[in-house]
Amino acid sequence: MKVDARLTDLPIVSDTHPALSPYEVGAWTEFRGLVRAEENGRLIRALEYQAYPGMAERELQRLLGALLRKHACLAAQVIHRIGVVPVGEAAIYVGVASRHRKEGFALLSEFMDGLKKDVPIWKRQALSQ
Amino acid sequence: MKVDARLTDLPIVSDTHPALSPYEVGAWTEFRGLVRAEENGRLIRALEYQAYPGMAERELQRLLGALLRKHACLAAQVIHRIGVVPVGEAAIYVGVASRHRKEGFALLSEFMDGLKKDVPIWKRQALSQ
Amino acid sequence: MRILFFGHLQDITLQAELVLMLGESGSDELWNKIIALHPGLAPFRSAIRLARNQEYVGSDARFIDTDEVALIPPVSGG
Amino acid sequence: MRILFFGHLQDITLQAELVLMLGESGSDELWNKIIALHPGLAPFRSAIRLARNQEYVGSDARFIDTDEVALIPPVSGG
Numbered sequence: 001m002k003v004d005a006r007l008t009d010l011p012i013v014s015d016t017h018p019a020l021s022p023y024e025v026g027a028w029t030e031f032r033g034l035v036r037a038e039e040n041g042r043l044i045r046a047l048e049y050q051a052y053p054g055m056a057e058r059e060l061q062r063l064l065g066a067l068l069r070k071h072a073c074l075a076a077q078v079i080h081r082i083g084v085v086p087v088g089e090a091a092i093y094v095g096v097a098s099r100h101r102k103e104g105f106a107l108l109s110e111f112m113d114g115l116k117k118d119v120p121i122w123k124r125q126a127l128s129q
Numbered sequence: 130m131k132v133d134a135r136l137t138d139l140p141i142v143s144d145t146h147p148a149l150s151p152y153e154v155g156a157w158t159e160f161r162g163l164v165r166a167e168e169n170g171r172l173i174r175a176l177e178y179q180a181y182p183g184m185a186e187r188e189l190q191r192l193l194g195a196l197l198r199k200h201a202c203l204a205a206q207v208i209h210r211i212g213v214v215p216v217g218e219a220a221i222y223v224g225v226a227s228r229h230r231k232e233g234f235a236l237l238s239e240f241m242d243g244l245k246k247d248v249p250i251w252k253r254q255a256l257s258q
Numbered sequence: 259m260r261i262l263f264f265g266h267l268q269d270i271t272l273q274a275e276l277v278l279m280l281g282e283s284g285s286d287e288l289w290n291k292i293i294a295l296h297p298g299l300a301p302f303r304s305a306i307r308l309a310r311n312q313e314y315v316g317s318d319a320r321f322i323d324t325d326e327v328a329l330i331p332p333v334s335g336g
Numbered sequence: 337m338r339i340l341f342f343g344h345l346q347d348i349t350l351q352a353e354l355v356l357m358l359g360e361s362g363s364d365e366l367w368n369k370i371i372a373l374h375p376g377l378a379p380f381r382s383a384i385r386l387a388r389n390q391e392y393v394g395s396d397a398r399f400i401d402t403d404e405v406a407l408i409p410p411v412s413g414g
Contacts, residue, residue, distance in 0.1 A: 023166035032157040033156060033230065034156065055406065105238050108234065162336045180335075245334070245336055249328070
C-alpha cells in the first residue's frame with residue numbers, strides 16, 4: 001500500500017503510471033479538477049488557492065490512507081496546487097491504482113467529498129480577466 | 130459535445146487533455162483498464178482481445194454519446210485495444226470532460242457497465258507466461 | 259447471408275464466417291439452420307444475441323440473404 | 337500560543353497570525369479572547385473549526401501557550 005500526498009505551487013505533474021507490480025493493478029483511475037473560466041457568474045483568469053501547510057498534507061494523507069484501506073486499493077497519489085492557478089490548469093490531481101475499477105471509482109468519489117469537508121485548503125480569491 | 134470512440138491494435142495513446150474550451154471544463158476524469166498478470170488463478174503474459182469491427186466502434190460511440198447526453202458531460206474519448214495486450218498495458222482508456230466531477234464519475238461508471246454488456250469485444254485467450 | 263462467429267464460438271465452429279442462402283427467414287429458421295451445421299452451438303443459443311448489419315435485433319427479426327448476421331456471445335471487453 | 341487565520345478570516349483580521357499568552361485555557365476562553373481582539377469574527381464562529389498543532393479538536397479541547405491553534409473556516413479545495 002502506497003500513499004503519496006503533496007502540495008505544489010507549480011503546474012501539476014503526476015506520475016504517469018502506478019509504480020507498482022503489474023501483477024495486481026487492473027484499474028488506474030485519474031481525476032483532474034481544472035479551473036473554469038467562469039466563477040460565480042463572472043469571467044476570471046485564475047483562482048488563488050491557500051493551504052494550511054503541514055496540516056493540509058497531513059489531512060490529505062490521512063484521508064487517502066483511510067480510503068485506500070477501506071476500499072482495498074493498491075496505491076493512490078494526490079497533488080493539490082497552491083497559489084495562482086490559471087484557467088484551464090489543474091488545481092488538483094488524484095490517481096488511484098486498484099485491482100478492479102469499482103473500488104477505485106468509489107475511493108475517488110469519497111476522496112473528493114472528504115477533501116471538500118476536511119482538508120484545510122481554500123479558494124482565496126478569483127482573479128478577474 | 131464531442132465523442133471519440135475507436136479501436137487500436139497498438140499501445141493506447143490518449144489525448145492528453147480535452148480539446149475543449151477551458152471556459153467550461155472543470156473536471157477531467159480518466160480510466161485505464163490494465164491487463165493483470167493473474168487471470169483466473171494462473172499467471173499470464175498477455176490477453177488477446179477480439180472485436181467485431183464496425184459494430185464495436187458503433188456500439189462504443191452510441192453508448193458514450195447516450196451517456197454524454199444523459200449526464201450533460203462535455204466530451205469523452207474511448208480507445209479499446211484489440212489483439213495481444215501484454216500484462217501491465219492498458220486494454221481500454223476512457224476520458225471524460227465535464228463541468229463538475231459528479232457527472233463525469235457517473236458517466237465513467239455507467240459506461241464501463243454498459244461496455245461489459247453490449248459492446249462486441251471479447252477476451253479471446255490468455256497467453257501463459 | 260453472411261453469418262459471423264465471434265469469441266469462443268469460433269472454437270466450436272472452427273470458422274469465423276459462413277455464407278448461407280436461406281431466402282427471407284425468421285430467427286428460428288436461421289438458428290435451426292446454423293445449429294444443423296454446428297450442433298455444438300446449441301447449448302449456447304440462449305446466451306447468444308443476434309446482430310443484423312451490425313445492430314442488435316430481437317427474436318422477431320427477419321433476415322434476407324444480403325444481411326450480415328453476427329452471433330454475439332457474452333462480451334468481455336475492458 | 338500562536339493563533340493562525342486562514343481563508344476569508346484573513347480579510348477580517350487583516351493578519352495571518354497572532355501570538356497570545358493565555359495560560360492553559362478552554363476553547364470558550366480562547367474564543368472570547370480572539371473575538372475581543374477581532375469582533376468581526378463573531379458571526380463566523382459557528383462555522384469555524386479549531387485545530388491544535390495541526391489536528392482538528394472538539395469544543396472540549398484545552399490549549400496551552402506552546403500550542404499552534406488554527407481557525408479553520410469552511411474549506412474549498414479541489
